[in-house]
Amino acid sequence: MSSAEHDVEKSQDGTSIEKYPTKTYVIDDENNRFDVASIDGVQRRMKQRHVQMIAIAGTLGTGLFLGSGQALSGAGPVGALIAYILIGSVAYSSLCSIGEMTSLAPISGTFPHFAARWVDPALGFALGWNYYYTNVMGVPVEVSGAQILITYWDKDPSHAGIYIAVICVGVSAINIFGVQYFAEAEFFFSLIKITMITGLILLGVILDAEPGNGPNGGRLGFHYWHDPGVLNGAGLEPKHLGLDRFLGIVSVLVQAAFSYQSMELVAVAASETKNPRRNIAKAVRRVFYRIFTFYILGIFITGLLIPYNDPALLHTSGTAADSPYVLAMTRAGVKILPGIINAGIMTSAFSASNSFLFCSSRVLYGLALRGQAPRIFSRCTKKGLPLIAVLFSAAFSFLSLMSVSSGAETIFSWFVSLTTVGGFFGWGSINLTYLFFYRGLKAQGIDRKQLYYWSSLQPYLSIWGATWCALLILINGFEVFWHFTASKFLTSYINIPIFFTLFTFWKITKKTKVRKPLEMDFVTGIPTPEETESPEIPPRNFAEKVAAFLF
Template identity: 55%
Template sequence: MSDIEAPAVVRVNTNEKKDDSSSSSGNRSYTAGGSRDPDDMVRRRLKQRHIQMIAIAGTIGTGLFLNSGFVLATAGPAGALIAYILVGSVSYATLCAVCELAAYAPISGSFPLFAARWVDPALGFAIGWNYFYTAAIGVPAEITASSIVITYWDSNLNHLPIYIAVVVFFVIGVNFLGVKYFGEAEFTFAIIKLTMLTGLILLGLIIDLGGGPDHDRLGFRYWKNPGAFNQLGLEPTKPNLDRFLAIMSSIVQAAFGFAGMEIVAITASEAESPRRNVVKAVRRVFWRIFLFYICGTLIIGMTVSSNDPRLLRQTGTAAQSPYIIAMERAGIKILPSIVNAGIFTSALSASSSVMFAASRILYGLGLRGLAPRWVSYCTKDGLPIAALAVCSCFPWLAFMAVKSGSSQVFTWFISISTLGIFIGWWTINLTFLRFWAACRVQNVDRNDKSRFAYKSPFQPFLSIWAILWTTFFILVNGFTVFYKWDVSKFLTAYINIPIFIVLYLGYKIVYRSKIPALKDADLVTNIPTMEETERPEIPPTTILGKIAAVLF
């Protein structure tokens, strides 16, 4: 029986002992009752700047740079903008919810453990394994994407296995070096990604205003011709319905670009001063979503026609990016290789981040008895080496993309896993609603700064909004298959739903888990206090330090 099913009884060990897993912050460890779990051996080595960059840029891969063009071609500039605004609102609502939970309880296991505590142990088991295999299969997907990006410079496909092997060794190596080096790598990659995105958005604005070599002022030309909305082609005799279907299809595509933002909550158990740093990250991420996703979509819709045939090129390289298409149309010939290099580092970063998330979720499952106990084994330095060893088996699946026959199977695996992202978001918001209700029933004041470092705004309406839309995403994920029936596409689009249900019911039947009453929901056990996790904040004294404090 895992500790998540234990009754909410405070049992404090009065014999103080030093917690090696948090020795760097001078924390004290107790067996239970408002203190860190003594079995949790990971260390808090991620700094504030690491958390900030992981929050917005850690999982930005090739999707944002390349798939945004496909969204534009599907729905048109206005349709694409609506899609990214809607999905951005759902993503932000989910991030607010999970970050309040993580700031309240910065412990290993993250939202699967929260679901097990406050909703049902069976739900924690189901979403934990669902998120684990979703993330684990996502690693070879990003690795394959990064190796394909290299073909922009080297078109010899015989070299592809070599590039895949190099990327696989890099991703595994960065994670095995430890969380400190993982954080530094992610910080560096994030700076590259955000700098490039900022530059591309500014360049797109300059091109739109006529500052390119051709001096052609575009304005909102492409919103008028070919038009603000595209038709999907499924209901050609009903143009308004067809435009709605195009937006619906683009919403699902756009949602993939936001996947993984919840990873910042997973890092809380290994972050210095996790409550303060997670709070800073979530409070700043809104403006970053607005700038890089919303403004970026607006700019590409103004600079590239939605009927440009090059938007539908599936090269997997910079040649497919709408930003590059805009540069080519404006007569700019120098930057595509630079952008391709940036896309390559983005794919590397996303691969590393997703593997980190998969290993920590698996570690948390083992720690709580929801997975074999041996996967929670850590080295003396706090590295969950057993969970990492398991996750290191998955990157090698990237070699399936080398052969045409295997690549189809690989594509099916990826399609199955993507629905897990939406199920994860749905579970996070459901868990928050239970947590919110438990606080009310137990008279726990969410305005109490000594216990709540962050209070998610507009709750519970924000999470209700997210639940409604993630339910919609799950149901319409593969709706086009009902217009042209294909068994394999139907299965890959929806089979994750019965898998999740089987995981949930299987655990519930075997262990006879029960949904705890709100008055009995455990809001105390093994949750470290503010004093145990937070270091005093030292204000910057130099100009560079003050600038860094604003940015990070």
Template identity: 60%
Template sequence: MSDDKRSVSPGDGSLEKDDSLEKGDSLEKGEVPHVVAGKEFHFDVHDLDMVQRRLKQRHIQMIAIAGTIGTGLFLGSGAALATAGPLGALIAYMLVGSVAYATLCSIGEMTTWAPISGTFPHFATRWVDPALGFAVGWNYFYTNAITIPTEVSAATVLLTFWDENTNHAAIYIAVICVAICAINVFGVRWFGESEFIFAIIKLSLIIALLLSGLIIDLGGGPDHDRIGFRYWKHPGAVNRAGLVSNINTDRFLAWLSVLVQASFSYQGVELVAIAASETENPRRNVAKAVRRVFWRICIFYVLGILMIGMLVAYDDADLLKSTGTAAQSPFVIAINRAGVKVFPHIINACIFTSAFSSGNSFLFCSSRILYGLALRGQAPRYLTYCTKKGLPLAAIATAGAFTFLAFMSVSSGAATVFNWFVNLTTTGGFFSWFSINLTYSRFRSGMLAQGIDPKSNSYHNRFQPWLSYWGMFWTVTFILVNGYKVFFEWSTTTFLTSYINIPIFLGLYLLYKIPKRPKFWKASEMDFYTGIPTVEETDTPPAPPRNFLERVAEAVF
């Protein structure tokens, strides 16, 4: 990375003001006491940070548009429909979508201010408490690292749509693991190109499904059956959980269950911010990507859930089958019923690429978070090793080792433990979202306290800080209600997998807080400059489009 014009050499461990700035000087539209953090906090690591900006605008925009679309939407949406009914699932996906959007807006503002390695765990270290940064960083790493074999296992199950021989599962897992690791080892450009292709496939699939679903619903299928909102009337718009006798309370409990299921579909929205340190013109491209996410959530998630609620009844027998393949997708169920036979094979192939893409992305995220922790002295220093082309090879190898946990799903005994790991990841994601929103609220307070206008940033959302408050409230709620069913039908295993992440996160926090005793940053003491490159260093003025195709590309990407 280029030399840092905004950074100031750290002091002896204390907080200082930059002597080069007099009290009357102005920076970023305000009277700014230029705070410099001490060396012990490892904020100024631009000489160690060797990653290079090789992701292009089209890569990061397509990752933002389709990066989180995967098995959670294509397959998990069926479980949400069966649990809460079409209206309950729709409201749940809209609510969780608003929390995901709030979280991305929060991390988007911080990332466009500081497009550096380490992303939100480092932001928590820098603007809240180093112990929180340590806890959220390691929490995010292990939840993402565990999710990689989950996606590998899901991709393997999807192949059983064509090959039902379970003896071949280990072979498929080995091939998928090697392929995912190879893409990441070849470099960030390979990762960007692969995700660009996968994003096009996923977008083509979801658009085709929405259009096909609308045609079938209006009676345009081979059977010419006009469905409309038939299934909203019978069996109904909201299902029951079967936990209490009161109908309204039971329906509410069913809706609570779907909140956690829906969140799995949205996890990974922060990939755009994590990739910022390796993206060309990061401030402009990340700001552009975040602004488009709202429409992505409305079109792909909300319309997708609305469509499946119109096509399939929540008590459909095929919807209740858990095959792990396209056969359980509500879109496939509806298309089969309409008499279209070849489409399910195409859908299964596309969903397979989505599972592969998700595993690929989670390996990228976990390795970069691990690399960022190592840069700041919160992980072993050997993990900072980079190749001459800026590839954090040691971090990728460490995170990549987790892919082979997918072999546990082959053994019936190990599969139980593997499923425990899977259940841990959802709650871990909620802790990450909460930390992002909490960090943003402190980040904004620090900027205002030091006379920095938040609107001077490359990206600013006018609804802040209310979005961050909304995100914090609901993520805490999600964590608490994650395993609520266990209090109606007790299961020790379910209770542990639902709530054990709470003591794990607190344990990580205390593991750093007790021996090192870092303090909670006051707004006036936050460092907004050390080790952060200026806009001039990271972004070049956009070149105007020269012809029609370039104008189209500018509008799309």
């Protein structure tokens, strides 16, 4: 064990950037492989505007735009709102946790490596492969969703395979071209998604407030909160109304989680981002407003437009026709917008699959760098692209072709269940890792308030997030205990034995140990602020001030 000395660093404006104690412990060795700078070939090509737009809307997909109708029918307007607020708080806790850890260490491998470095290498191995699986399966989920959306215009089932193949090739090509092409594509798609969700919310407010849209020719207002009501039951305990309504809220939690999934993408991209500490800190600070505006406000407006017992919500097609906004517009006599909304949702599905592929390939690359995946996946091109990891991950997108023969909606819902439970493990492990990280900093005398980003709500946020993730893993498939089917039970709970098998395998084969606070390594392989951050240039005119505010 060796030690290193660091002083408080100052940026050009005189503010503190990082602060390390007199002694910082280093435990790097061949088994840990913390210092991989010599073989880490990725390059920092993402700009500030890319990172901010990806943080705002990078993973908005079919889960939000179409899932809101299912959430409304499953739990009622207030029940769906409660579910989205709860899952939003868990997602926020995870983002705050990973934001602070990334502020210290903006390196390849991100939180699976943080778990290996600060908790236990076995947890890092299990988390890394679980998160890889979750994201790589998210690609065919969104590809399937995009293909279903195309049936809004082309209902010929014989064309489904062609559309899926084209989407898969397009998503793969963007990632193969390199991170700069991925970043530009996501910037463009994020603009579309932000414009669309903002427009839908504003349109929803207009439809709700405009006279003539209500049942008696007046305003809608909160009419549907009174008739049929604010809560809907799950239909599992009809003789116990209160319990049934509670189960209705629980049934929507998984759907809500799929809508929020992979919000942590911005941290995964830290190793390929210019000025990562400053940009990711800014992105994480804006997460709360993103959750409130797009998710909470969106589901609130949805509950005002359509009653939860509307028959149209029960017959899902997978297209924009399922959207409560489209249903409300159609009934208000608006004819042209549904097709436009469907096109916007389709680009969202394409964008989400693009983001999942990027995320999965970088996690696989990070595992390979540190010896927890075959070394071949750590190979990079001269332009910093982990090509083998991208190609291997892209191959899984073609699993969406299964929907051609098995039914797109069935395959879609099956993948949703598998990926969402894996996401709970990811969020839970992020929060658990932060608790170790927090304890280690405190034990070694490192002032976390000197980092670019820190949250005054920690460590309570992480305790909240980790607790709820553990509960959600256990209850996500609760309906199967009323109406048991083997397929539903497996998709709900197969991730539990998979995760702990991975953990046990690495624990036994590598004889790993839980990190002690004074032995945690906060130095090795982590670039200093001088190596990653360039001086921030203040805006010089009105246009630059607007850009600085937005991005």
